[in-house]
Amino acid sequence: MTIFKILVVTVAFLIPKDVTAQSSASLSGFITDQQTGQVLPGATVQLKETNKGTASDSSGYFQLNNIRPGSYTLVVSYIGYQSVSKYNVIVNSGSNPDMNISLKPSVNELGKISVAADPYEQPPETPLSRRKLSRVEIASYPGGNNDIAKVVQSLPGVSGSVGGFRNDVIIRGGAPSENVYYLDDIEIPVINHFATQGSAGGPVGLLNVSFFEGVNLSTSSFPANYDNVLSGVLQFNQRNGNTRDFGANMRIGASEAALTLEGPLFKSDKEKYSNTTFIASVRRSYLQLLFQLIDLPFLPDYWDYQYKVNHKIDKYNEIYITGIGAIDDFRINKPDNITAEQQSTLDQVPVIKQWSSTGGISWKHRFRSSDGYLQTSLSTSAFDNDFRRYRDNENKKGLLQRTESREWTTAIRSQYKQFWGDWTASAGLVAEHNNYSAQSLRVVDDVQFHTKLNFLRYGLSGQLTRKWYDERLSTSLGMRVDGNTFMVGGKEFWKNFSPRLAISYNLDPAGRWSINSSVGRYFKIPPSTILGFKNSSGDFVNQHTKYIRSDHLVAGVTYSPRTSTQFSLEGFWKRYDDYPVSIADSVSLANLGANFEIFGNESVKSVGKGRSYGLEFTYQQKLRDNFYGLLAYTLYWSEFTGFNTDRYYPSRWDNRHLLTFTGGYKLPKNWEIGTRIRVLGGAPYPSLNREATEVTYPTLSFDYSSLNENRLDMFNTLDVRIDKKWNFKKWSLNVFLEVTNVLGSNIPKPPEFGLQRNQMGRPVEPRKIVQIKDLDNSSTLPTIGVVIDI
Template identity: 55%
Template structure:
């Protein structure tokens, strides 16, 4: 009996031992050529474990205890690269790939600090990246990529209002562009504000991403229609060896992600892989239990299929979509303020889809590649406001519209010794239709609009002075065949230049600078607006112009820590100004409405300027952290070009602190703190609103007179991972606004009622006392990988 017991215990110990091991795999390639690199050593930093890549550039390190590592790739003729915060699990480990840069031959014998903070020649500053693990465990993010992005320097969101806008250095939410593996997507949020990009909840699945890169200035010439920021989402490629599953359950949604090989033969890695996910919200059930007056209900999906045709050719088919329903919920018991909220919220039904196919061809002389992509995206928006939201009667605002873009992009890049030359272009067909009834403003029309957009660019980069000085210059133009001056491409010539100079031999100190001119075509809601005579009223609008000047210094303390300081200046011209409300559209787009569906004129000016400080430490010695402070000013004009008013995003101070500490036995504590200075807002014109209620009229001439209090919030998250045989369990507990700090909000208004709850006549508006909420929001989530 004792022998059987001993054997049984030995089997358990053996099982546990096997369950607590993981494997890291990946591929190492050359940055320029994309060629697989043979003989590169990939090792665990601080441990005597590693592997050497084979002829296909692949490596495998097995027998690893489940915990967090740093991984370094080194090879003759290449700069060493370190990847931090690599979490090894017993199951569900994604591949860790390296792309190595060539080392200059005339720098032999010079000890250069390995720099994990990569920067492109075209974007040597104002660029930051979040890794896969940082995205997945971001405190307070609730698995929402739009919230995660707000931890990056110079990025803020709208204060209060259940919004998820991405506001970069004082620019409006619609001044950014988003790319998913090189395929442009029009927005990254559910219930997005048409003509803008924000919404309450992100629609991209964090389980898909290998990393996210944000550039807030110095954009490469290949990017069009951008004024403030370029966000690039890098998706993982599905597992080529076996099927993997990720299931995530959080306080607001459930998500399932599947990946694996297609058409796999025996033990070979498949040439075709897939990764696909679906998410379902249950916020609507929670809101109904809490007896709130609105119910946000959404679905979304995401997919990527990768096929390696041969050594030189690769196809990617990717897409994302959403289905949104923002419905009314009548609470069992509610007061006059809740009644006002119920009367003023819109009814929204919306769906979006984006799909794209890209072909990457590497040249056989391994000195360049070309990328061809075709894509299509659709936004279908049904937006309504009623006099009586309970019975859905008295429709006073109806916007039924659809935007479709069909795009073809071409990108060519060639390497000539130390020179890099790139050129390409884009052709887009736009199909926009709209049926609008607006009894408040007196607009009533139905239209259809179809036109073409196009653009081309060239970019050249090189390194000189023994690779100490990196220089890049580019030029692009854009045009369209709809606006009156759309084909005058000389008006949109947009030059840009960037440089980075290493100030010392170890390349710890560098001076970075960029200057550029960028253009954006106004939104389709503006272009497609039709007056009551059936004419397109805004064909005279021009491309919005923004000139950027940025300069800064970077100091690399060691291989995991950097400090930067940057000064920036953005000057705007040709900004659309509303002829209805006499306000620059740069101040709009941060609410639940339709931006730009009105007559405008391109006479607005603007400027944002400031200084930004950043300290960042990659994960070493159990700790990682990012701290940034941005001091800035954001202001725009309307009809008087000499009068600059603070913009709705002019907080003046933005502070962001994010960090985490990993304890033993796979425990992790992370936290985030954000601070925003006072927010200017346009007060309600009470007299005008009494005539239009439940539509409220804002007095935009008073921007800068009223301010919301400063915003401050701290979120914490605790993760615990368990590793079993071939599967892992991660349970996390998260508390948003842990100190119960008040979230400022604008004053609300409703009708004065008699003792029976009937509005008095004539209509009279009442301002409700402004009560800043300070709700602590705890939540629990689980993640299973197998």
């Protein structure tokens, strides 16, 4: 708390006087049809808290000038469409991103009386189990350190990793490998630095929050165009660069510094805006310097970049090019006065060097003669991983484990969508070429192989949606099939037939009460780390694995007492079949993937079963009376089998209880306070097989049949963030103080083990495994961040 007081005093001396009254700002954007993307000229745009308003021009473009910086509600209306209210729109004196707003056609129109759109409205394909966060909610998230992978852990049903060191996204008891991630329409294989190959989780997110228009999470009822998903789809919607002026965003946080540039390209002085824009960023970590300063046994060092170029060819055609990449280096650092806990970490932590890159181009063509469009994307992704572990990590001597691997995928995705009044039809295809190569060595279990894997993965999808009775009832029927050219039986794509049905009904004409349900079957191909594994004879022993199958049944009710507020209650049930089970450890791979090992690099059998079921309550409040918040409680059970399919064990993610609250309150003079509360029930963990570990150390051996015997204590944390914004004539400044674990709660973790050592720090003979004395890890961590917009 002494550090906390010093930081508060430091901020008090650094902050300038409030100059908001001396500055003004402008806000602009485009109004389009939600279905077709066509521009809407003559739409009315108003700032609710002021008398300022305007109308969109022939290109759907609007601009509001001379706005006092602050937070507003933007209301957009147009005859024949449902009006939209955008809450908590931040306007500052620096560069303000364009507001791109889409309006939904309304069938409930009487003369010139416009109907208000529900800000929580769900698409008919996904009428429940879907939540979204806005750009402002993402940027001001407390305890997230501007890390989008941590921000999504505030959404309902997402438990994350206990302790907060890793960003594994664990949804409703499903493994972290069961999710897919999209940057606009481009699938990205990883969203974290130092990612677990085959599973995507890691300690630090690699996506820049300055890019995002919003993020959508679907935890069930997946539209048919999404393939390879069992538990969750995370859709990161990027914004376009500023169409009018060049701008810059500089951010310094607890672990990194970031620079983002954006603006128009090829814009003349006579034009109000440009049809071509760009936004690009680069981030550099200084986490390794902090870790070295406080003498931790490992040093994570990383760079990343992100970019998007958007071009409107004409009113019917638009293209964008986007990409992300990262360079990671996870090094060893021996502290001068090393403790027993630090020594065990030094022994067991791997040495990792990685780089990843994803790039793609997408073209959207709107039909001239009908309401519909065709969108086609071409993308390529590469992930290079050098993973090593030594008997002597410090001096890199005595190689125990080495995997040098590279995954390279090239994919084309195309989706056709057509609107006919109350009907919507869509069809899609995906074709993906996968290339995986690896050299792998594990001394402990005598594994050594060199593999090269090339195969094609493909899929077809279709969805038909219908709205009935003045849009009070909506139904959606979807189906897809998937196949590949490598797995035995992979070409029999009809065996992976994946139907889904969603129904939603508004119980009253105003749509305040609604009931929703969905049922579906979903498939996921095992990752290349499983498919490419070879035995000592050089055989692809996992070629007979099957697609993992999951059947979902979800039903719920929602209540919206006003447009800014919504309550929902859902019940969900998931059943798994053909889950890979480790032959070496007799454990379902559904329990793995949340550490730094390579997920699935072993021999497996597709015989496992699983189930996850529970109830979920959610309350969400958009900004109203200066308050906004999201409260969610999930009660669930998560269980999987090994080779004995009659016996279910609780999974590593079976927390049972998950409570999260994220909210904020806006104070006068651009002050804001936000808070995050997380409570997780105790998760199961396996016992250490000490006898086996004494032989294999520093590789640990676990008894996974003990998962029903051990549980961690309940985990809870309170994080607080205080923001203060200043608006100068041409730029703005935001300084925030973020305090994680304000109450000093102890973070539960499984017991740690290491070798028994003598007074000189050398292992005694014969080797003996001892439990490391638990240390207090209940520290409160305050940090200061600075954001500058120009």
